[in-house]
Each structure stands twice: as C-alpha cells, then as structure tokens.
Amino acid sequence: MPFQAKHDFLVESSHDELSRQNYVQRLRMHILNQIGGGMRAVYDKRVKPQFEKSQGRAPKDEYEVHVAMLSDNYGQVWSTMMRSCQEMVWDSVIPAVERAQPKLNERIRGLNARYGTLTLDPSVKVPRYVSATDIHLMPGNYHTERTADDASQGALYDRGRFVYNGGAAGPYADAIPRTIATYIRRKWPDFKPAQALELGCTIGSSTIPFVDGFPECEVHAADVAAPVVRYGHARAEALGKRVHFHQMNAESLKFADGTFDLVYSIIMFHETSTKAYRNILKECHRVLRPGGLMIHMELPPVGDMDPFEAFYLDWDAYYNNEPYYLKYTHEDIRACVTNAGFGNDKFFQVLIPDLARSPQAFEAVVGGEVIKKTQVARVGESAKWFTYGAWK
Amino acid sequence: MSEPQIKLPRQSKGKRPYFFDDPAIDQMMTFLVELTAEVSVVYDRLDTVERLLETKGTISRADIEAYRPSDAIESERVARRDGYLKRVFRMHPPQATYGKGGTTAKPAPAKKKRRRRRRQRSAASG
Numbered sequence: 077m078p079f080q081a082k083h084d085f086l087v088e089s090s091h092d093e094l095s096r097q098n099y100v101q102r103l104r105m106h107i108l109n110q111i112g113g114g115m116r117a118v119y120d121k122r123v124k125p126q127f128e129k130s131q132g133r134a135p136k137d138e139y140e141v142h143v144a145m146l147s148d149n150y151g152q153v154w155s156t157m158m159r160s161c162q163e164m165v166w167d168s169v170i171p172a173v174e175r176a177q178p179k180l181n182e183r184i185r186g187l188n189a190r191y192g193t194l195t196l197d198p199s200v201k202v203p204r205y206v207s208a209t210d211i212h213l214m215p216g217n218y219h220t221e222r223t224a225d226d227a228s229q230g231a232l233y234d235r236g237r238f239v240y241n242g243g244a245a246g247p248y249a250d251a252i253p254r255t256i257a258t259y260i261r262r263k264w265p266d267f268k269p270a271q272a273l274e275l276g277c278t279i280g281s282s283t284i285p286f287v288d289g290f291p292e293c294e295v296h297a298a299d300v301a302a303p304v305v306r307y308g309h310a311r312a313e314a315l316g317k318r319v320h321f322h323q324m325n326a327e328s329l330k331f332a333d334g335t336f337d338l339v340y341s342i343i344m345f346h347e348t349s350t351k352a353y354r355n356i357l358k359e360c361h362r363v364l365r366p367g368g369l370m371i372h373m374e375l376p377p378v379g380d381m382d383p384f385e386a387f388y389l390d391w392d393a394y395y396n397n398e399p400y401y402l403k404y405t406h407e408d409i410r411a412c413v414t415n416a417g418f419g420n421d422k423f424f425q426v427l428i429p430d431l432a433r434s435p436q437a438f439e440a441v442v443g444g445e446v447i448k449k450t451q452v453a454r455v456g457e458s459a460k461w462f463t464y465g466a467w468k
Numbered sequence: 469m470s471e472p473q474i475k476l477p478r479q480s481k482g483k484r485p486y487f488f489d490d491p492a493i494d495q496m497m498t499f500l501v502e503l504t505a506e507v508s509v510v511y512d513r514l515d516t517v518e519r520l521l522e523t524k525g526t527i528s529r530a531d532i533e534a535y536r537p538s539d540a541i542e543s544e545r546v547a548r549r550d551g552y553l554k555r556v557f558r559m560h561p562p563q564a565t566y567g568k569g570g571t572t573a574k575p576a577p578a579k580k581k582r583r584r585r586r587r588q589r590s591a592a593s594g
Contacts, residue, residue, distance in 0.1 A: 079539065091533050095512035098542070099505050099549055106553040117562040125564065150562065152487040156497045157557075159485065163498075164505065167478060174476045210480035217481075222474045232476075395485050 080238045081247035084314040085180065085307065087231050089172040097168045097235075100161065101242040107157045112388075118150040119384050138378065138386035142394075145387060159395055162213050162240075169236045170215070177228045184310045185225045191318040194309035196302055197330075200323050205349045206300060209397050212240070218278060218301035230279050230307020246432060252461055253282035253342050255431040255438065256373050257289035259463070260338075262442045267369060269293045269337035275326040275356065276300075276344030280308030284317045286340070293338070296331075298324040327355040334365045340465075341372045346404040353404065357416035364468040370418070371465035376427075378405045409464055418466035430459035504556055508549055515545065 080086065089097060123144045127135050135141045145151035202219045210217045214236060216229050238249050245251040260267065269290055274283050277297035287295045297319055299305050305321040312319040324330055326344075339360045345353050360370045378386040386405075393401035414420045427447040429437035437460075441447065447460060486494045516535045520527045537545060 079542065091516065091535060092509050092513065094536070095509045096505055098512075098545070099508040102546060102549040102553060103501070103505070106550070106557065110554065111557065111559055114559060114562050121562050121564050146487060150559070152493075153497070153559070155487040156494045157501060159487075159494075160498045160501045163480075164502065166480075168505075170476050170478060174474070177474055177476075209482055213480040215477040215480045222476075228474075228476065397480060397482055 079243070079247060080235070080249070083311055085184070085231065085234075085310045087169070087172045087176040087180070087235055089169070089235075093168065093172055097239045100164045100168050101239050104161050104165065104240065105242045105244075107154065107161055111154050111157065114150065115145070115154060115388060116384065118148060119145060123148050123151075135383055138383045138390060141383045141387040142390075155391070155395060158391070162396055165240050166214050166232065166236050168239060169232055172235070173228050173232045176231060177226075180231055181223065181225050181227055184227045184306055187310055187313060189309070189313050191316060192309065192312055192320050194305065194321045196305070196323045198302075200300060200302075200325055202300055203325065203327070203349075203352065205347070205352060205400055209399060211347055211397055213397050218299070218304050221303055225306065227303050227307040227310065229301070229303035230305075230311075233304060234279050234281075234307065234311065248281060248284070250281050250285050251430055251432055252373055254285040254289075255428055255461055256340070256342065256371065256463060257285045258431050259426075259428050259438075259442060260369070260371065261289055264369075267337075269369070271336045272296065272338040272340070273298065273329075273331070273336045273363065275339065275341040275360075276347070277308060277321070278304040280305075280312050280317075280319055280321065282342040283308070283319050284312060284315065286338075287317045287319060290338075294318075294320070296320045296322060296336075298322045298326060298329065300325045326359060327352050329359050329363055331363045333362050334368075335363050337365055337368045339364055339368070339370050341374075343373055343375070345372065346375050346398065346401040348404075349400055350403050350407075353407065354412060354416065357412055361417040361468060366468055368468045369465060370413075370468065371463060373428075373461050373463045375401070375405050376462035377407065377409060379408075413464070413466050418468065422466040422468070423464070424466065425462070425464035428461045428463050430461065433459040504553075508552065511548070511552075512545060 119141070123141075124134060127140070127144050135144060146155060206217060206219055214229075214232065216232070218229055218233065220226075220229055222228070241249055246254070270293060272286055272290065272293050272295050274286065274295070274297040277283050277299045278301070280297055283295060283297040286293070295318070297305070297308065298321075299308075300323065302323050305323050309319070309321045312321075322330070326341075326348075345356070348356065357370075364370060375389065378389060381389070390402055390405065392398050393405075409425070410420070410423050413423050426441065428441055429447070431438045437447075488494055513532065516532050516537075517527065519541070520531055520535060524531070
C-alpha cells in the first residue's frame with residue numbers, strides 16, 4: 077500500500093500535493109520496472125549486436141556499455157525520465173515542508189523527550205563528501221540548516237524517501253533494517269548485544285528496528301548532519317522508541333574503545349569517500365568489544381557482475397548525484413575490512429532476501445542457503461540485500 | 469513567537485545532465501512527464517468530487533481539500549494510475565534496428581509533381 081505510517085512530525089500535505097506524491101511513486105515504479113525492464117532486451121537485441129558489428133567484439137566493460145546504451149534512443153528516454161522523476165520526488169514534497177517548517181522546528185525544539193536523548197555537537201564539521209553535492213538530488217542534502225535548530229531536511233527526507241520507495245519498504249520505510257536485525261537475531265541466537273551503534277542513521281528509521289529487535293539493548297545512532305538527527309529524535313519520541321541520537325562523524329567517533337557489542341550501517345558507505353570508508357571501518361573496529369559484531373548492508377560489489385548489470389546499477393552514480401557510489405561498488409571489501417583490523421577468517425558476506433517480501437527465502441538463508449547470484453538491487457527492483465561484516 | 473517563513477531551494481547542486489544530442493528534447497520530456505502528473509492530480513480531484521457527490525447533495529471546496537482517500541479507494545487510484553502510465557508511456561518495442569519509418573516508401577508521383585511545380589513557381593516569382 078502507498079500509505080506511510082503517520083507520526084506527530086510527518087509533514088501535512090494538501091489534497092493535491094498528496095495526489096501528486098502518490099502519482100510520482102507510481103511513475104517511478106513504472107520507469108524502473110516497465111521501461112527499465114526493457115533495457116536488457118534493448119541491449120541484447122540492438123545495442124550489443126550493433127557494437128559487435130562495428131567493433132568486431134562485445135563491449136568489454138560497463139563503461140563501454142554505458143556509452144553504447146546512452147547513445148541508443150531507448151536508453152536516452154529511460155534516462156531522461158529517471159532524472160525528471162527523481163527531481164519530481166523532492167518537488168512534490170518541498171511545498172509541504174516549507175509550509176510546516178517554522179512550526180515544526182519550534183515543536184521539535186520544545187520537545188519533552190520521554191524515551192531517548194539527542195546530543196548535538198556544533199563543533200562537528202560536515203565533511204566534503206556530504207557538503208559538496210546534494211545526494212539523490214535532494215535540494216539541501218542532509219545537513220543544510222537555514223535557521224536555528226532547523227530540522228526541515230529531516231522532514232523532507234522522511235516524506236521524500238517514502239515517495240521515492242513507492243511504499244516498497246513498508247509503512248515505516250524500514251524493510252531493510254528490519255530484515256538485517258531479524259537476520260542477526262535468528263542467525264546468531266546466542267548473540268545478545270547490550271550496546272549497539274548505528275552509523276549514518278539519518279532520521280533513525282533504520283535504528284528503530286534494532287530497538288524492536290533487541291529490546292534489552294541500549295541503541296545509539298550517529299549522523300554527521302544535525303537536521304536529520306534532530307528530526308529523527310522527534311520521530312523516535314513520537315513513535316515511543318528509545319534511541320540515543322548523536323551528531324557525530326563516523327570517521328572520528330567520540331565513544332571510548334570497546335564500547336559496543338554491535339556496530340552497523342544501512343546503505344551508508346556509498347555516500348562517503350574512499351578515505352572515509354577506510355577510516356569508518358577502523359572506527360568500527362576500535363569501538364567494538366572483543367567478540368562484537370560489525371555488519372553493513374550496502375550495494376553489492378560490481379566486480380563479478382556482467383557489464384550490462386554493472387552499467388545499470390551504476391547509472392545513479394552519474395545521474396542521481398552519487399559521486400562516491402562508483403568507487404565504493406568497485407572496492408575490495410574483504411581487503412578493506414581486514415586492513416581495518418578484523419581477522420580474515422572473521423569476515424562474512426551474505427545476500428539476505430527481504431523478510432517481508434520473501435519470508436521463505438529469508439528463512440532458507442538464515443538456515444545456511446547461499447544465494448550465489450549478485451543481483452541488481454536498486455530499490456523497487458530487487459528484494460535481496462547485500463550484507464557483509466566481521467566479528468572482532 | 470513564530471519563526472519567519474523560509475524559502476526552500478527547488479534545485480539540487482550540480483550541473484543537470486542531458487541525454488539526447490539536443491538538450492531541448494530532455495527539456496520537452498520534463499514538460500511531458502510533469503504534465504502527466506498534473507493530469508493525474510486533476511483526475512484525482514475529479515474522483516474526489518464524484519465520490520463526495522455520491523454521499524452529499526452539495527459540496528464545498530473545503531470538503532474537497534479535507535478529503536483523504538481510504539486504503540481501498542487509494543488502491544483503486546493506484547490501479548488507475550498504473551493503467552494511465554502504461555497508456556501514456558507506451559514504449560516502442562525493443563527490436564534489432566529502428567524501422568526507417570515513412571522514408572522507405574517511395575513518394576507518390578503526384579506529390580513529386582506538386583513539389584516541382586511549387587519550386588518552379590517560387591523560382592518564377594523570385
């Protein structure tokens with residue numbers, strides 16, 4: 077269903093704004109599934125044979141496929157629609173956020189927290205990989221503040237991301253973290269974390285499933301951008317969930333060595349730089365207790381993908397303002413994890429089927445079944461989440 | 469005391485990419501896609517009016533603004549939007565090569581004659 081779960085801080089849209097947002101959801105799904113679904117056939121039937129005819133060989137990598145596909149009319153139509161639609165996602169929500177902003181900030185400032193805490197640190201410098209570009213074309217990105225105690229980017233992200241997902245991630249937009257939290261609980265039933273930390277938590281919708289999944293655990297969540305943790309704190313309080321939010325850079329956490337049993341992130345690294353990726357992994361190792369678990373859900377590496385799939389997955393890096401995505405999906409993740417201090421034998425990676433969409437396949441993977449094929453995992457197309465990590 | 473209203477930016481940072489050789493086509497596609505959204509909004513508004521009129525004799529603008537579809541009605545709207553999207557964005561089927569369109573057909577002789585006559589006329593007048 078296209079409905080987002082309501083809470084006290086979700087912005088109110090008018091009759092026509094809601095209608096527009098609901099249309100954009102379906103439009104995006106149509107472009108992804110119906111039009112995007114034809115891309116492979118266009119490649120196989122037209123683009124690849126034409127390339128072979130002129131070059132005497134098949135395209136050797138995703139870059140050659142990229143150029144060839146975007147020289148084809150079908151690829152051009154799909155691309156221009158993807159881009160316009162992504163702009164429309166935010167455009168359909170911005171007026172409602174703009175209207176709500178003064179009152180919303182006031183209400184969040186005056187919030188009487190009953191469950192968790194919010195610790196802001198004005199000395200945190202927003203890193204260049206966040207400030208340089210508006211990721212996913214969201215005007216203002218995660219961090220922009222236009223007035224004191226501004227939380228509006230959090231409000232925009234909350235509603236806008238739901239429109240982007242088309243409701244595919246459930247009413248709380250938390251299908252992925254819910255899947256990962258349940259996987260940890262089911263796969264390792266003896267693992268009982270007392271303290272957990274999420275990195276790059278934004279508005280905390282990926283934190284709450286861990287609060288629900290590990291009721292005995294004290295759950296902390298960190299993000300470098302003040303507006304999103306401010307909003308996330310208000311959202312968690314409105315939903316009655318105990319989360320401790322921190323404005324903190326994951327590259328230099330303010331926690332002591334060995335503080336946590338569990339450190340995790342949900343689709344964060346591809347929005348950070350190559351250098352930051354390495355720094356963050358080292359910090360994960362440092363703040364974990366011996367025997368602790370580090371786990372990250374991310375885009376699958378493109379290393380073993382066929383050139384067409386790699387091109388299709390990497391499209392967003394070029395045209396959806398995700399400049400670090402490309403470097404990230406080409407990383408040797410095992411090497412990076414072991415270089416951060418984790419033992420090579422402690423590394424694992426697993427493709428986890430979505431808990432809500434394919435519960436049987438999820439159970440099979442918990443039971444040890446291995447899904448070999450790495451599939452294209454743009455939201456709305458796939459329901460298998462690439463996850464990796466290591467035990468300390 | 470209430471805070472002043474702040475204007476939020478509508479555009480993201482960075483250069484906007486174009487996919488066609490002529491950026492005007494990308495621009496037209498944006499117009500077109502945006503227009504489909506507006507048609508859908510008008511359709512929903514009409515649907516709201518029709519549904520309200522089914523239960524009330526007269527309705528006001530405020531009734532329309534206050535109306536929120538139930539899950540069941542929204543599901544109907546989703547199905548209608550999906551059908552609409554399929555009809556409007558009907559992609560030409562993927563095929564080995566593009567057809568040559570009308571240019572493969574030989575122009576009708578009558579047309580040729582007319583064209584020649586027109587050229588002669590314009591030469592005479594020029």
